[in-house]
Amino acid sequence: MEGNLFIVKLCSFLSFLAFTVSQGTNPSLNDDVLGLIVFKFDLHDPKNVLSSWSEDDNSPCNWFGIQCNPRTQRVTEILLNDLSLSGKIGRGLVRLQFLRKLSLSNNYFSGTISPDLATIQSLRAVDFSGNNLTGEIPDQFFKQCGSLRYVSFARNNFYGPVPRSLTSCSSISVLNFSSNHLSGSLPEDIWSLNTLRDLDLSGNELTGNIPVGIGSSFNLRTVNLRKNQISGNLPEDIGKCLLLNSMDFSENSLTGTVPVSLQRLSLLTSLKLGKNSITGLIPSWISMLKNLEVLDLSGNMFSGEVPTSIGELKMLKSLSLSGNKFTGQIPDSLTMCVHLSEVDLSQNGLIGIIPEGILASSIERLNLSQNGFTGSIPDITGSNVFYQSVKVIDLSENGLSGKIPEAFALSSQLVVLNLSRNFLSSEIPAGIGELKELEVLDLSQNRLNGSIPLKIGAAIALTDLRLDRNFLSGGIPLEIGKLRSLGTLSLSKNNLSGPLPASLANLTSLHTLDLSFNNLTGTLPHQLGNLPHLLFLNLSHNNLAGELPMGPAFNTLDPTSLSGNPSLCGALLNRSCPAVLPKPIVLNPDSTPNSPQNSLPTTKSTSRHKKIILSISTLVAISAAALIALGVVTVTLLNMNARAHHRADGALVLEPSRSGSGSGVGSPLTSTGSGQPGKLVMFSSDKDFSVGAHALLDKHCELGRGGFGAVYRAPLPDGRPVAVKKLAVSGLVKSQSEFEKTVRSLGRLRHPNLVHLHGYYWTPQLQLLVYEYVGGGSLYSRLHEPGGKALTWLERFRVILGVARGLAFLHESCRPAVVHYNVKSSNVLIDENGEAKVGDFGLARLLPMLDRYVLSSKIQSALGYMAPEFACGSARVSEKCDVYGFGVLTLEIITGRRPVEYTEDDVVILSDSVRGALEGGRVGSCVDPRMGPAWPEEVLVPLVKLALICASQVPSNRPAMGEVVHILEVIGSPPGPKEES
Incomplete structure (x- = not known):
């Protein structure tokens, strides 16, 4: 069509x-x-x-x-x-010879960009930002740039150097190459552009020093080199840029001190030097920057005291000096900065008391954590300005004592209050529980006394409540059940008493509940077992009694989380609950022997009753013991297997022969069209592997294609097959040395649930990776392609557990951790024994300075698996992204449905659909019907809940993969109805 x-x-x-x-x-x-x-x-x-x-x-x-x-x-x-x-930006636009603006x-x-576009002599502005353009920025483009004034290629996938011909553009005013993959150093004569006003090269991989002569670029208003790898000192002549308004050199490797000439920049409004290695003192002349609104010197090696002259910056709105070596006290003059809305002095060596004036201003975010402040927290009861404006207060990890100011309850906009790890000794002000916007309340590790305020239920926005390690007494208030958004509740190591309120079952968002080391009594509310997202539960060392509730929250619980409660019973504790016997019958001495009142249960009936009770408890105990034994044996075998596979990285290097012919060891392999011989390296010194390039280029040998390239099957000389991936990111691979270093590190990774990397082949134009051949095909084909036998429940559970173990190994056993970034069913292979093997791990390391823009273009097929962080420019992409993908993958395995499905009228997101079925009690309807009835319902529900928690929109809510493996091993795979062979 x-x-x-x-x-x-x-x-x-x-x-x-x-x-x-x-x-x-x-x-x-x-x-x-x-x-x-x-x-x-x-x-x-x-x-x-x-x-x-x-x-x-x-x-x-x-x-x-x-x-x-x-x-x-x-x-x-x-x-x-x-x-x-x-599509492509074609050459047809060249015909528009009067074009002035192309956006x-x-x-x-x-x-790529055609350099012919620059031949349009009338062109003034070009904006290609926010696309998927790639290749090097053509040097010829700027050799014939005519009267070009505005150029933005930001947020693309360009690589290579910054064009040296830029200096030919004598009229250029704005240049934005930010958020690409440009490398190398800045052009030495870039500052000769006298018309340059705004320069943004942030978010690249630039190295080297900042070129000298920046002072000659006297029209410069903004310069942004943030988030590169630039080293050396700040330019001494930067003070000659008298019109400079904004300067951001943060997140680099700059050293040295702040140049004296900087004091001449009286028009500067934003100075950001954070996350470098700059040393020395903050100079007292900082006060000469009269228009400064933002000052960020965080994450450096500044020392000495915070100068009093900083208080003369009347326009200052944001001050961040965190993560340095500052000592002494906060200068009182800081309170003179009446426009301050953000103050971050955390992670320093500051001492003394907190000045009252700071809490009397209109600050919105105040962070003084991890210092040595002592004394009490100022109680500025008359300062309505502070309490009406403040949103974040973090005074944690200091030496503060005394009371929590009652006036904090007036902070109607407060979102975060963290006073943890101090020596505060008062009661919790009752009014804090009425703060409607409060999301995080952390008062842990103090000496607080009294009870938990009854009004706590009014803080309906709370997601994190930590009151652990204090001297709180009394009961857990029923009102706490009104906190429907609460995700973490930690009340451990207090003196709390009384029963657990049944209202805890209302906390449906709860994932962490720690009530350990208290004096709680009574039975556990049976509704507690049905909390849908609960991952961590610790009730140890209380005086709780009775039978454990049924439900997923207790099916996956570690028995140590219940220790120290001798009157608790249940299968998980391997402790039988007392039988419920009939009430004793009181005989009427005046009745006749045949009277109904004299009827007693027969000995046979009583014996039978005891026998049934005994059989059930024995069965439960045997099942629990068998499950634990099975887990121990499995872990032991895996450890033995891992040790057996761990060997030194002996590499056989097959260098190209001088004759350029032959097909055996040492013969050259040539890439298509290049004619350049390459180098084949195999990570095995006891086998002579050789792979011919002709086999790799044979379409009949192709196994599939993915975001990082095509995969082919090729035979070894001994007849065994291997899988060879021809990388499609050759242009983004930085150098041969870095390629070989990365691939060798990946080749040393050995785990039963990872596809083994046997070797690699290199030329500048062609890079190949040689993997073990897994003959069972991909999980995607087993789930979605017709013709094959459907996976049974036990086979699917085994795949889920195998993938989890493989990812846990990458995250927790590798240093640094290997983040997969591309977890999906087509990257999971199944061997002949039904064991899952995760492929394509670590390939993102081959890209220079990986970021989400590369991922979005290289992993298009991962739609539905990619965590929402990829769409958020400020969020940190980490191992939690793999956890999200694993959660979606687990749902895909259970349901047999794709992560995203398109209908005529709608787009169906798998996780949303399953979540709705779970909440409606219809989770069984989601199971892949091709499995038949052979799936255990007692395992399905906790497995689905675990998958949905892994696929949480909030990264911090997702468990680590090691925790996931532990939960899966506890859930186990008990046999359901007998499966048909």
Whole structure:
């Protein structure tokens, strides 16, 4: 269908060309129409926004996104931003010789930039930001840049150096190459651009020093080199840039001290030098930067005292000095900065008392944690300004004593209050429990007394409540059950008493509950076992009694979490509960022997009753013991297997022969079109492996394709097959040495649930990875492709557990941790024994300075598996991304459905669908019907809940993969109904 559509478009286009050539009138006007139609021909337009672009029109001036000069009717601007357009930026635009502005930002354009675009002499502004463009930024583009003033290639996938020809653009004013993968050093004469006003090269991989001579760029207003690998000192002559307004050199490797010339920048409003290795003192002349609004010197090696002159910065709004070596006290003059809204002095060596003036200003975020402050917290009862504006107060890990100010209860906007790890000794102010916006309340590890405020239930936004390690007494208030958003409740190591309120069962968002080391009594509310997201539960060392509740929260519990409660009983504790016997019968001495009152249960009946009780308890005990024994044996065998596979990385290097011929060991392998011999390295000194390049390029040998390249099957000389991945990211691989270093480190990873990497092949144009061949196919094919035998319940559980073990090994046994980034069913292979093997791990390390923009373009097929952090520019992408993908994968295995499914009217997200079924008590309806009835319901529910928790939108809510493995091993895979062979 697509081929026919292409032919129709091509015929129409050729007809248009013939018509254009045949016209003899107004050829210049046809140039604009022709150029735009040629440009459109290369595009995919899913929203049909370019429907008005017709080759039948004599003028494009009424077309969508086009602006013309009203006098000449020639195209001057193309504005096609945020329209979901994709395809190539073709050469058709070159025909628009009066074009002044070309803006295609925030689309999905791919391919490279044609340097011919720069031949449009009238072009003033080019904006290609927020696309999927790749390759090097062509040096020729700026050699013929004419009168170009504005260039933005930000948020793409460009790599290679910053073009040296930039200095040819004598009129350029704005240059933005941020959030790409540019490497190398800055051009030495970049500061010769006298017209340059704004320079943004942040979020790249630039190295080397900042070139000297920045002072000659006297028109510079903003310079942003944040998040690179730039080293050396700050330029001494930067003070000559008298018009400089914003300067961000944070997150680099800069050293030295702050240059004296900086004091001349009286127009500077933002100075960010955070996360470097800058030393020395904050100079007293800092006060000369009269217009400074943002000062960030965090994460450096500054020392000495915070200068009093900082209080002269009357315009200062944000001050961050955290993570340095500052000593002494907070200067009182800081209270003179009346516009301060953010103060972060955490992680220093500051001492003394907290100045009252700080709590009398309009600060919104105050962080003084991890210092040596002593004395009491100022109680500024008359300062309505502070308590009405403050949103975050963090005074944790100091030496503060005395009371918690009652006035904190007036902070109606307060979101975070952290006073933990101090020596506070008062009661908790009752009014704090009425703060409607409060999300985090951490008063742990103090000396607080009294009871938990009854009004705590009014703090309905609370997600994190930590009161552990204090001297609190009394009971747990019933009102705590009103905190429906609560995820963490930690009340351990207090003197709490009384029963557990049944209202705890209302905390359906709870994932962590720690009530250990108290004096709690009574039985456990049976509803507690049904908390859907509970991952961690600790009730140890109390005086709780009775039978453990049924439900998933207790099915996966570690028995040590219940220790120190001698009157608790249940199968998990291997302790039988007392039988419920009939009440004793009181005989009436006046009744006759045949009277019904004298009837007693027979000995046979009583014996039978005891026998049944005994059999059930014995069965439970035997089952529990067997499950524990099975787990111990499994772990032992895995450890033995892992040790058996751990050996030194002996590498056999097959160098190319001088003759350039032959196919045995040492023969050259050539990549297509390059003619350049390469090097084959196999991580085995006892086998002679050799893989011919002709086999790799044979389409009949192709096994599949993924985000990082195609995979082929190729035989070894002894007849055994291997899988060879031909990498599709060659242009992003930084160098041969880094490639070999990374691949060798991956080759040393050995685990039964990982696909083993046997070796690699290198040329600058072609990189191959040689893996073990796994003959059982991918999990994706077993779940979704027709023709194969459906996986049984036990086989699916085994795959889930295997994938979890493989990921846990990558996260917790590798240093540094290996984050997969691409967990999905097509990257899970199943061997002949039904064991799951995770493939494609660590490939993201081959990309220089991996970031989410590379991932979004290289892992398009991972839709539905990718954690929401990838769409958030400020969130940290970590191992939690793999946990999210594992959660979605588990749901896919259970249901047999894809993570995202499209219908005529809707898009169905698998996790949302399963969550709805679980909440409606219909989780059984989600199970893949191809399994038949052979699935155990007592395992299904906790497994589904675990998967949904792993796929939580909030990274901190997701467990570590080691915890997931432990939970899966406890859940086990008990046999359900007998499976058909």
